[in-house]
Amino acid sequence: MAQTDSIDSIDIIQEDGEAVDIPDALPLLPVRDVVVFTYMILPLFVGRDKSIRAVDAAMAKDRLLLLSTQTDAAIESPGPEEIYKVGTVAMIIRMFKLPDGRAKILVQGLAKARIADYAETKPFYQVKIEQISEQAAENIGVEAEALMRNACEQTEKILDLRGELTGDVSAILGGIDEPGRLADLVASNLKLKVEQAQGILEMSDPIQKLHRVNELLGKELEVSAMQAKIQSDVREEISKTQREYFLREQMRAIHKELGDIDEKAQEISEYTKKIKKAKMSKAAEKEAFKQLKRLEQMHPDAAEASIVRTYLDWLVEVPWNKSTKEVLDIKKAQEVLDEDHYDLQKIKDRILEYLSVRKLNKQMKGPILCFTGPPGTGKTSLGRSIARAMNREFYRISLGGIRDEAEIRGHRRTYIGAMPGRIIQGLKQCGTNNPVFMMDEVDKIGVDFRGDPSAALLEVLDPEQNVSFSDHYLNTPFDLSKVMFITTANLADPIHPALKDRMEIIEFAGYTEEEKLAIAEQFLIQRQIKENGITLKHVRIGPKALQNIISQYTLEAGLRNLEREIGTICRKVARKAAEGEKGLFTVTRANLHRYLGVPKYLPELEQKSDEVGVATGLAWTQAGGEVLYVEASTMKGKGDLILTGQLGDVMQESAKAALTYARSNLKSLGIKDNFFRDVDIHIHVPAGSIPKDGPSAGVTMATALVSTLSGQPVNRDVAMTGEITLRGRVLPIGGLKEKALAALRANVRKVIIPEKNKKDLVEIPSNIKRKLVFLPVSHVDEVLKIALGEKPVMKQKSSKLKAQSSKLKAAGPP
Numbered sequence: 001m002a003q004t005d006s007i008d009s010i011d012i013i014q015e016d017g018e019a020v021d022i023p024d025a026l027p028l029l030p031v032r033d034v035v036v037f038t039y040m041i042l043p044l045f046v047g048r049d050k051s052i053r054a055v056d057a058a059m060a061k062d063r064l065l066l067l068s069t070q071t072d073a074a075i076e077s078p079g080p081e082e083i084y085k086v087g088t089v090a091m092i093i094r095m096f097k098l099p100d101g102r103a104k105i106l107v108q109g110l111a112k113a114r115i116a117d118y119a120e121t122k123p124f125y126q127v128k129i130e131q132i133s134e135q136a137a138e139n140i141g142v143e144a145e146a147l148m149r150n151a152c153e154q155t156e157k158i159l160d161l162r163g164e165l166t167g168d169v170s171a172i173l174g175g176i177d178e179p180g181r182l183a184d185l186v187a188s189n190l191k192l193k194v195e196q197a198q199g200i201l202e203m204s205d206p207i208q209k210l211h212r213v214n215e216l217l218g219k220e221l222e223v224s225a226m227q228a229k230i231q232s233d234v235r236e237e238i239s240k241t242q243r244e245y246f247l248r249e250q251m252r253a254i255h256k257e258l259g260d261i262d263e264k265a266q267e268i269s270e271y272t273k274k275i276k277k278a279k280m281s282k283a284a285e286k287e288a289f290k291q292l293k294r295l296e297q298m299h300p301d302a303a304e305a306s307i308v309r310t311y312l313d314w315l316v317e318v319p320w321n322k323s324t325k326e327v328l329d330i331k332k333a334q335e336v337l338d339e340d341h342y343d344l345q346k347i348k349d350r351i352l353e354y355l356s357v358r359k360l361n362k363q364m365k366g367p368i369l370c371f372t373g374p375p376g377t378g379k380t381s382l383g384r385s386i387a388r389a390m391n392r393e394f395y396r397i398s399l400g401g402i403r404d405e406a407e408i409r410g411h412r413r414t415y416i417g418a419m420p421g422r423i424i425q426g427l428k429q430c431g432t433n434n435p436v437f438m439m440d441e442v443d444k445i446g447v448d449f450r451g452d453p454s455a456a457l458l459e460v461l462d463p464e465q466n467v468s469f470s471d472h473y474l475n476t477p478f479d480l481s482k483v484m485f486i487t488t489a490n491l492a493d494p495i496h497p498a499l500k501d502r503m504e505i506i507e508f509a510g511y512t513e514e515e516k517l518a519i520a521e522q523f524l525i526q527r528q529i530k531e532n533g534i535t536l537k538h539v540r541i542g543p544k545a546l547q548n549i550i551s552q553y554t555l556e557a558g559l560r561n562l563e564r565e566i567g568t569i570c571r572k573v574a575r576k577a578a579e580g581e582k583g584l585f586t587v588t589r590a591n592l593h594r595y596l597g598v599p600k601y602l603p604e605l606e607q608k609s610d611e612v613g614v615a616t617g618l619a620w621t622q623a624g625g626e627v628l629y630v631e632a633s634t635m636k637g638k639g640d641l642i643l644t645g646q647l648g649d650v651m652q653e654s655a656k657a658a659l660t661y662a663r664s665n666l667k668s669l670g671i672k673d674n675f676f677r678d679v680d681i682h683i684h685v686p687a688g689s690i691p692k693d694g695p696s697a698g699v700t701m702a703t704a705l706v707s708t709l710s711g712q713p714v715n716r717d718v719a720m721t722g723e724i725t726l727r728g729r730v731l732p733i734g735g736l737k738e739k740a741l742a743a744l745r746a747n748v749r750k751v752i753i754p755e756k757n758k759k760d761l762v763e764i765p766s767n768i769k770r771k772l773v774f775l776p777v778s779h780v781d782e783v784l785k786i787a788l789g790e791k792p793v794m795k796q797k798s799s800k801l802k803a804q805s806s807k808l809k810a811a812g813p814p
Helices: 049-060 142-162 167-174 179-189 194-202 206-258 263-278 282-297 303-317 330-340 345-360 379-390 422-430 453-460 497-501 513-531 543-553 560-578 592-596 649-664 698-710 736-745 755-763 766-771 780-788 798-811
Strands: 025-031 041-046 064-069 086-097 103-120 126-132 368-372 394-398 436-440 484-489 504-507 539-541 585-587 614-621 624-636 641-644 679-684 718-720 750-754 773-777
Touching: 025 041, 025 049, 025 103, 041 049, 049 064, 049 086, 049 103, 064 103, 086 126, 086 194, 142 167, 142 179, 142 206, 167 179, 179 194, 179 206, 194 206, 263 282, 263 303, 282 303, 303 422, 330 345, 330 379, 345 379, 345 504, 368 379, 379 394, 379 436, 379 484, 394 422, 453 497, 513 543, 513 560, 539 560, 543 560, 543 592, 560 585, 560 592, 614 698, 614 736, 624 698, 624 736, 641 649, 649 698, 679 698, 698 718, 698 780, 718 780, 736 750, 736 755, 736 766, 750 755, 750 780, 755 773, 773 780
Parallel strands: 025 064, 368 484, 368 504, 394 436, 436 484, 539 585, 614 718, 641 679, 718 750, 750 773
Antiparallel strands: 025 126, 041 103, 064 086, 086 103, 103 126, 614 624, 624 679
């Protein structure tokens, strides 16, 4: 049933000027979602069969019926217990039958009544009623007057906020002088829940009813005020937008009348020129014109228009067909490389080879080089020199720590704030499609839920695939074949195997002391003097002082710490010059500590004499080569092998292999079969606080072990490196250049190397080979012959071993 509130009339229907008599029994019309008050006029739609029969019965008699609200509006056929007991007797003023069988009636409430009993339930509800007479307010007191005025004022405010207040409504409200009647009228026009309205209807005290109505009016006033504020804000925003739109349209019309060019047409024309000038690929040009057509059909202020503009700006600014003219003068390129970097001949040769082939074959694809080596060895700076030698633009990005694939491929345009990947960004910044593009820290790429950047680089760094590289943002192929990609890494092992397979690995070894000295004199000192604001007239660093800085103040394969120490000296000299001291400050070995303090690193002490059980080994580290003194000793025990010095798993296995070799060759070494039952062997590698690992100390451990068992001292002028097997074969190792440098620093002149490492001697500078004697070996027997003396170990008398064993037994437990 529909409800239309009305306060057009509040008169009780009368016949011939007399009040209508209400009988004790009336037809019952259950209503939904509305509570009918006295003096209230409203239309009702009647559709249920019982309800229509009740209306027909009322029309056939005196047009009176009882209107009572259902407790649950969803029930189609309510029972007596699902209808409120208190309702309103109403008269049908008008009735109209609809074509679909329903009826529309106009009713007016006359008086409240309570259902006393249900006389009939079929074919419609016929109920016996008891009229409820409202208490009359004979003398309206101050409280009642205040309540009535407050109710009128709040009602007018609510209607005003809704825009429904008229003069007639104010007159009607002001003309009511009965508290109960005013309460019913106001309650009938409030948007109350059924339970709230029914509660007011059932109240018989007019003052109490007015209190309740005023309380509900206060809540309704707050809600209406907030609703009006919201609507006002919305209207203001809409009005502002419409006003701006109309103003812009007027401006366009004015410009058109004055003959000025339309801004939108001008923008489209400019984009068209830029697209044609960019000389992009056919696929990219097709996509650009497609997006330009979309922009032309959009309103200039639409949100998506700015997204399309940004995309078109990227398309026209990317260097599709812009290349830097290369300089393919091989001699000039070599001069540039030599000017910027000392030595690195192998890498320079590779660059010059590429330029030579490029000069003969213009269609050659760019190589993918990967420079691997310790920090500070010149990998990144060499990339800049290559770009300068080739007259190309240089761009560098760092891949260390990136975890999002979109950093390489870009974001899709569906995301807010989407941008191309760092490859396309770099090319746009360079303004050319053939730069030298350096990617640092390729071995430090991360992986998480956003994808694997290493997998995205597979397409970028593959010459067969990067001809049509697809960036997610551009969504059109871009040719990267003209770009010369160079990657850098400290270690090659962490690089993704498939990615490593696409690159040509060029290793950067650590610098020798002689190379560091030459680089410091030619480059580092000059640079630090310039950066610290002084000149060669202020400071001079002697060659011996530089050698001390290299050997005692730095421990690295590169040059960064060396340059820092030189910078420290220059800063101290700059301070003296700034304070007014004059003259040339000469830094020598004697006064070096005044500038840099006490030495930070002391070289391993040289052995003063040949010792039993102490062999000199060589190890590779990221900072270069190191000398290791492997010590072995025996003591009374139960045949256990004790290993100390923070040895890794591989190094421990080398020690066990050396022991197994010694035990399996007891006869040839002149050792009794039961010798190891009563002896424990302890092998120690200083320094104990530094972790060590690797297979190349195998021959050193075997030599120290055999020396302590035979009692024959090891030649202190011999250093060795090589992996050992159970059969005594010596296997090849890596890092030979660094190990040779370590031997040279320790004043060792003979170096035992595996036979299969003879080929690596080509990589060692000739000045080092002149100072060292390399002794290739293929078996441990050869190592022992060189390290323990000319006489073979197997000819040593067993009497020495017997004497040593008896001494250990007599000494007792340690």
